[in-house]
Amino acid sequence: MSLLSVSGLSVAFGARTVVSDVSFELEPGECIGIVGESGSGKSVTARALLGLAGRRARVSASSLAFDGLEIQDATPRRLRSLRGREIGYVSQGALVALDPLRPVGREISDSLRLHTSSTPAQRRARVLELLAEVGVPEPSLRAGQRPDELSGGLRQRAVIASAIALRPRLLIADEPTTALDSTVQAGILDLLERLREQGTALILISHDLAVVSRLASRVLVMNAGQIVESGPTAQVLGEPRHPYTRRLIAAVPTDRPRGTRLTPAAEGAPVSVGNSGLQVLDDPKTTVSAPEATSTPEFPTNPVVRAGAAVVSASRLSRRFGGTLAVDDVSFTLERGRTLGVVGESGSGKTTVARLVLALDRPDSGDVRLLGEPWTTATERERRALRPRIGAIYQDALSSFDPRMTVGGIVADALTHGRSTRAGAEVTALLERVGLDATVAGRRPLHLSGGQQQRVAIARAIAAKPDVIVCDEPVSSLDVSVQAQVLDLLDDLQRDLGLSYLFITHDLGVVRHVSDDVLVMQHGRVVESGPTEAVFADPREAYTRALFASAPRIAVWRAPSERP
Amino acid sequence: MRARYFVALAVIAFLALAALAPSVLAPGDPLAIAPLDSFQPPSLSHFFGTDESGRDIYTRVIHGTGASLLIGIAATAIGLGLAIVFGLLAGFGPRWLDFGTTRFLEVLFAFPGLLFALLFIVVYGPGVVTSTIAVGLSTAPGYARIIRSRVIQVRTSPYLEAAVVLGRGRTTRIVRHVLPNVAGALFVLGTLGVGQSIVWASSLSYLGLGAVPPAAEWGAMLSAGRTYIASFWWMTFFPGLFIVLSAAATTLLGRAIQQRGRES
Numbered sequence: 001m002s003l004l005s006v007s008g009l010s011v012a013f014g015a016r017t018v019v020s021d022v023s024f025e026l027e028p029g030e031c032i033g034i035v036g037e038s039g040s041g042k043s044v045t046a047r048a049l050l051g052l053a054g055r056r057a058r059v060s061a062s063s064l065a066f067d068g069l070e071i072q073d074a075t076p077r078r079l080r081s082l083r084g085r086e087i088g089y090v091s092q093g094a095l096v097a098l099d100p101l102r103p104v105g106r107e108i109s110d111s112l113r114l115h116t117s118s119t120p121a122q123r124r125a126r127v128l129e130l131l132a133e134v135g136v137p138e139p140s141l142r143a144g145q146r147p148d149e150l151s152g153g154l155r156q157r158a159v160i161a162s163a164i165a166l167r168p169r170l171l172i173a174d175e176p177t178t179a180l181d182s183t184v185q186a187g188i189l190d191l192l193e194r195l196r197e198q199g200t201a202l203i204l205i206s207h208d209l210a211v212v213s214r215l216a217s218r219v220l221v222m223n224a225g226q227i228v229e230s231g232p233t234a235q236v237l238g239e240p241r242h243p244y245t246r247r248l249i250a251a252v253p254t255d256r257p258r259g260t261r262l263t264p265a266a267e268g269a270p271v272s273v274g275n276s277g278l279q280v281l282d283d284p285k286t287t288v289s290a291p292e293a294t295s296t297p298e299f300p301t302n303p304v305v306r307a308g309a310a311v312v313s314a315s316r317l318s319r320r321f322g323g324t325l326a327v328d329d330v331s332f333t334l335e336r337g338r339t340l341g342v343v344g345e346s347g348s349g350k351t352t353v354a355r356l357v358l359a360l361d362r363p364d365s366g367d368v369r370l371l372g373e374p375w376t377t378a379t380e381r382e383r384r385a386l387r388p389r390i391g392a393i394y395q396d397a398l399s400s401f402d403p404r405m406t407v408g409g410i411v412a413d414a415l416t417h418g419r420s421t422r423a424g425a426e427v428t429a430l431l432e433r434v435g436l437d438a439t440v441a442g443r444r445p446l447h448l449s450g451g452q453q454q455r456v457a458i459a460r461a462i463a464a465k466p467d468v469i470v471c472d473e474p475v476s477s478l479d480v481s482v483q484a485q486v487l488d489l490l491d492d493l494q495r496d497l498g499l500s501y502l503f504i505t506h507d508l509g510v511v512r513h514v515s516d517d518v519l520v521m522q523h524g525r526v527v528e529s530g531p532t533e534a535v536f537a538d539p540r541e542a543y544t545r546a547l548f549a550s551a552p553r554i555a556v557w558r559a560p561s562e563r564p
Numbered sequence: 565m566r567a568r569y570f571v572a573l574a575v576i577a578f579l580a581l582a583a584l585a586p587s588v589l590a591p592g593d594p595l596a597i598a599p600l601d602s603f604q605p606p607s608l609s610h611f612f613g614t615d616e617s618g619r620d621i622y623t624r625v626i627h628g629t630g631a632s633l634l635i636g637i638a639a640t641a642i643g644l645g646l647a648i649v650f651g652l653l654a655g656f657g658p659r660w661l662d663f664g665t666t667r668f669l670e671v672l673f674a675f676p677g678l679l680f681a682l683l684f685i686v687v688y689g690p691g692v693v694t695s696t697i698a699v700g701l702s703t704a705p706g707y708a709r710i711i712r713s714r715v716i717q718v719r720t721s722p723y724l725e726a727a728v729v730l731g732r733g734r735t736t737r738i739v740r741h742v743l744p745n746v747a748g749a750l751f752v753l754g755t756l757g758v759g760q761s762i763v764w765a766s767s768l769s770y771l772g773l774g775a776v777p778p779a780a781e782w783g784a785m786l787s788a789g790r791t792y793i794a795s796f797w798w799m800t801f802f803p804g805l806f807i808v809l810s811a812a813a814t815t816l817l818g819r820a821i822q823q824r825g826r827e828s
Contacts, residue, residue, distance in 0.1 A: 358729055380728075387731025400726040402741050403749070413740075414730050464730065 002008040003028045003201050004049070004170060008062035011041070011048050011225075018047050019225045024218075028169060031192075031202040033216030033233065035209055035248065037479040038450075041225040042205045043092060046172045049203075049489060050089055051079045066170070086113045088163035092174040092205075098147040104155075105131070105143025108162040111539055115166055130161040134191055152346070153184035157191070171195060172180055174205045181345035181506055186550035189214055207479055209252055210509075210552035213237055221245045232429055237554055251484035254509030255552055258516065258532065259491070262484030309336040311468045311500045312357060312390075316366035319352055327363070328524040334468065337494065339501040341515030341532065343508060345547075349524035350504045354472045359383055371467060391461035395473035397453040401445045407431070407456050408441030414463035430459040434489060451482035455489065462493060468500040475510060487514060508551040512536055520544050579810055582629035591619035592620055594627035595779040603796050613798035615788065619778075625802050633810065635696045635774070635781075636762035642700025643761070644754055646705030652709070655715025656738070657767035666712070669705045677702035678764065685773045692781075699764045707753055711746060718745045756818035759811035766807050767819035782807050 004026040011019040019041040026032055034042045048059045051071060058226045064071040066082065074082065083089065091097050098107055102501075108130060109123040118126070131199055132137035134157040147155050156176065163171060173192060178186040193215055196202050206212050212219060212233070219236045221229040221244065229242040240246045249263050312334040319327040334340045342350045355361040357368055359376050368376045370386055394400050400411050410422045411430055428438040434455040445453050454474060461469050471490070475483040487510065495497055506510050511518060511532070518535050520528040520543070528544045539545045582589055598618035606613045612621035654665040672680070681698035688694045718724065719742055727737050762782075768774040769783025770790075777784050782803040789799030 360725060381733075384731045384733065385727065390729070392726070392729045394722065394726075396722065399722040402723045402727075402745070404744055409821060460726075460730075 002026060003067055004203075005063060005065045006049070006061065007064075009045065009058075009064060010060050011053055012058045013042050013056055014053075017225060019048065020220065022220075022222075022227055024220060024227075024230065026201050026203065028201050029196060029199045031196050031204055031216045032220070033212035033219045034203065034205045034222060035207065035212050036218060036222035037207055037481060039224075040222040041199065043174050045222070046089075046174055046205055047171065047205060048203075050083055050087060051076075052083075052089075055545055063156045081115065084168070085166045086116045086168050086170065088166075088168035088171040090159055090163045090171070090173040098146055098155060103144050103146055104150065104158040107228075108165055109192060110159065111162060111165045126165070127161075130165055131158070134158075134164075135187060136161070138378060151184075152180055153187065156180060156184075156188055158166070160188070160191065160270070162399070164200070169198065169204070170201045172203045172205070175207070176204070178208070182508060183345060185211070185552065188332055189552070199389050199478050204463050207367070208552070209237065209249060209480070210254065210554050213554045214552055221248070247481060248550060249554070251481040252509065252554060253484065253487060253507075253513035254551070256513050258513060260513075261488050261491075262513075263481070263488050310334065310369075310372070311336050312370055312502065314353075314357065314366070314368045317353070317356055317363045317368065318365045319349075319356060319361065319363050325479075325524045327356065329367070329519075330519075330524075330526050332519055332526070332529065334500050334502055336467070336500055337498050338516045339494065339514050339543070341505050341511035341518040342504045342521060343506065343511045343518060343547075344521035345506060347523075348521040350506075350521050351472060352524075353521070354392075354470050354502065358390065358470055364494040388464035389467045391464065391466040391469040393454065393457045393461050393469060393471050393474045395476050397450075397457040398445055400457060401453075403444075403446070405444075407436075407443055407445055407448070408442065410445065410456060413461050414460040428443070428462075430463055431456075433462070433493075434459045435485075449482075450478050451486060452480065454486050457488065458486075458493070462497065462499075465497075466499070470502045470504070471505070472504045474503075476505065476507060483510070508548060508552075520547065568816060569820045572697075572813040572820070573807055575813035575826035576817060579629055579633060579806075579813070582626045583633045584630070586627045586630060590620075590623040590626040592623040594619065594624040595778060603792070605796075606798050612802040613796070615785075615796075615799050616792065617778075621785070621798060622804040623801055624780040625782070625806050628782050628785065628803070629806070629810075631692070631775060631779070631781045632762055632766065632783070632807070633758075635692065635699070635765040636758045636810070636814075639696045639699035639703065639761040639765060640754055640757040642674045642697060643757065644707055644750065646701070646704040647711050648750070650704070650708040651711025651715060654712040654717065662712075666710075669708050672705040673709075675702075676820060677706075678767065681764065681768060682771075684775070685768070690773040690776070692775050692779075695765055698768065699761050702764070703757060703761065707757070710753060711750070714746050715742060718742050752818055752822045754818075756815055757820060759814035759818075762814075763807060763811050 004024070007023040009019060009022040010017060022045055024032060034045065036042045044053060044057070047053045049064065049071070053059050056440040059072075061072060066086065071079070099235045105124070105127045108127045109249075112118055112123045112126055127143055128139040131142060136142050136154055136157050142150065142154065150158065158420070163274060172309045177188050178193065180188065188407070190239060192202060192204070198217065202215065204212055204215055212453065216233050218228050218231065221236065221242065229236055229240065229245045236245060237249060240249055253262055256262060303511060305306070310333045313332075315331045317330045318325065318329050330349075330353060332340060344350045352361070356376065358365050359368070361378055367374070371389060375383065375386065405413070408427050411427045415423055415426055427441055431438050431441060436452060436455050436459070440448065440452065445456055448456065474490070475486050478486060479529075490501065492512070494501065501514070503511065503514050515532045518529065518532045519526050520535070520541070522543050528539065528541045536548065537542065539548055596619065598614070601610070601614050602616050604610050604614040604618070610620050610622065612625060614620055624763055650669060654662045657665070674682070680702040681695070684698040684701060685694055687737035724737060724741055727741055732740070765774055766783030766786065769781050770787040772787060775781035775784045777788050785803040786800055786807075789796070789803070793800050
């Protein structure tokens with residue numbers, strides 16, 4: 001008998017059905033992946049299984065059985081004992097799931113205190129054991145610390161520790177590695193894999209196909225509340241049948257050569273997935289090997305490129321905050337029409353580099369020249385004339401907009417000649433250029449989707465006709481298909497307007513797709529740099545190799561039983 | 565939820581009418597005495613009853629609205645006006661100015677608001693004008709702190725940085741982004757503050773430090789009725805009711821505006 005059996009699960013909020021007719025089975029020690037974009041209903045499905053869909057949700061199912069127990073008929077009391085003891089839940093945004101005022105050790109011991117009879121000393125010992133088990137170094141020190149004293153990866157591990165404290169037979173992990181650096185992510189995924197091997201059944205919810213492909217033996221693809229495709233991971237990701245699945249896979253930038261489009265060019269155009277870098281492996285561990293050099297990518301060379309013209313040149317930049325060197329002796333040149341990717345984990349100094357290039361911060365030593373003119377050494381008043389030549393887009397587009405302004409106002413504000421009679425027509429043209437309907441001009445950015453907000457930010461950035469745009473994690477908080485659209489838009493704009501991009505990201509797949517050249521940063525220093533394909537094909541430094549190895553790639557693998 | 569705000573708006577509209585054209589609602593003279601009619605309980609001829617001199621309390625409460633509201637609004641205006649100066653100095657000024665202003669505000673904060681108002685009145689003598697200024701002064705530090713933090717919050721926000729990237733000068737940034745975004749908060753503060761100021765000004769009048777009897781002012785009426793509270797409840801109840809109503813209505817309205825600001 002299956003551990004979990006779901007059939008005909010539907011969830012509705014008022015008249016809106018957000019999940020309809022979802023059915024699947026889960027065996028002990030199996031990992032099932034639920035993939036889909038925001039709003040596809042994957043989180044609600046998980047919460048409904050726990051009886052946590054919310055008071056306004058109407059949950060119905062023909063059967064919702066955990067180990068033979070019908071969850072729908074269970075008393076709230078029985079449900080409570082089920083949660084925590086039998087079913088562990090790692091919620092989305094686990095970075096904020098911990099009480100900021102309590103030491104994490106106390107948080108973890110909660111479930112022990114609630115569900116078992118144990119002495120404080122026993123619980124303390126168990127907490128330390130758990131922390132060690134999930135790979136937290138120095139457990140006795142960490143147990144006494146509050147969440148704000150821990151890094152994102154450690155906090156995530158603490159959340160997982162509390163979820164598995166009672167050895168639940170089912171662990172539901174909702175986006176467990178979103179917002180984590182790739183090396184940290186790799187560690188968390190290894191941890192989940194170990195738990196699965198020990199017999200825990202796992203439901204892994206993610207928008208990231210690469211993450212799911214590493215752990216799940218079966219995948220459910222959800223779109224608009226329905227399962228559009230399901231089956232063994234190798235089959236679903238390797239030979240996707242549903243157009244939605246094909247689109248999702250095609251949108252993943254990893255291993256897609258620079259210049260290839262990630263979104264269908266037009267309605268109905270076929271999307272090829274044959275060349276998406278999909279690897280069929282016998283074991284997920286082998287993905288750790290460095291990617292092979294891809295054949296010379298065929299993409300049209302940028303007609304506007306006038307090679308050699310330096311748009312931004314940074315020489316020997318250093319910036320110290322307190323006792324730490326955030327940026328240490330960084331030099332690079334960004335040429336016209338090209339994209340320089342800056343990649344590194346959080347704390348590697350890449351955002352500080354962006355701020356120095358935008359002259360929002362002064363370097364302690366070294367300087368940046370923009371279009372050959374002194375830039376960081378000039379005064380802000382002198383810089384003002386050159387400001388229109390450099391633009392910026394950020395990860396959080398919304399917070400970069402004045403909350404009182406409409407979309408039209410924001411874009412008009414960026415036009416160099418200010419508000420004039422021509423502004424209206426120009427705003428319309430800009431919005432259409434970035435793929436937005438002109439009618440959004442009257443709306444406030446808050447009411448737009450994340451992808452639309454980023455398009456508004458791009459419209460604002462190109463309004464002043466800049467030569468270079470600094471992109472700081474511009475697609476990091478977007479769904480993969482929206483991310484693909486935004487990356488394609490940036491690529492189109494680069495081609496048409498001859499823009500140069502300084503592209504900062506922690507996402508190796510994205511950086512490889514967009515950049516001509518790449519800088520790999522660690523602890524404020526450039527550890528490796530060069531043409532993207534060369535660096536990716538043959539990373540020379542140990543750190544670069546480790547970083548690349550940790551990048552999750554879509555790799556399907558056959559369960560041992562299916563191996564020939 | 566919505567209904568609450570309509571009630572609040574209706575109360576405010578009624579109070580505004582009473583303040584601007586009291587004779588429409590109560591044609592009588594608030595100071596006219598009629599010794600034979602003293603201490604009448606509420607009835608059809610005297611809605612709120614009469615006081616010890618036979619003055620109609622309904623007429624007095626309505627005619628007192630203007631004075632009470634004016635004190636509340638003027639005090640808030642004084643408080644906010646001072647707060648804007650201090651808040652902007654601290655928020656925009658160089659670090660030493662921010663430090664100095666903040667420390668100065670902290671010293672003012674050390675006095676409980678009403679005590680500070682009392683001190684001011686002790687020095688400058690009781691009366692409507694001094695009590696209004698006193699209430700304004702004592703509310704200023706609180707507002708100033710909020711304005712300062714709001715200025716700093718907006719000034720360091722990503723959208724101000726985006727304006728720097730667009731090459732906007734300091735003046736443009738302040739005029740186009742900082743001030744309008746701070747003004748939204750000010751409006752809410754002001755509306756919320758009027759209710760509080762009415763209560764404080766009434767408190768001062770009650771203590772005999774603001775408007776003095778026989779002037780028709782809520783706090784003063786409350787004070788006059790105190791002697792008779794055990795026998796003639798209506799003398800204190802109705803002025804008190806209006807103080808509560810006006811404070812509650814303006815506060816509710818302020819909350820509603822605040823809520824809308826958050827949602828949009």
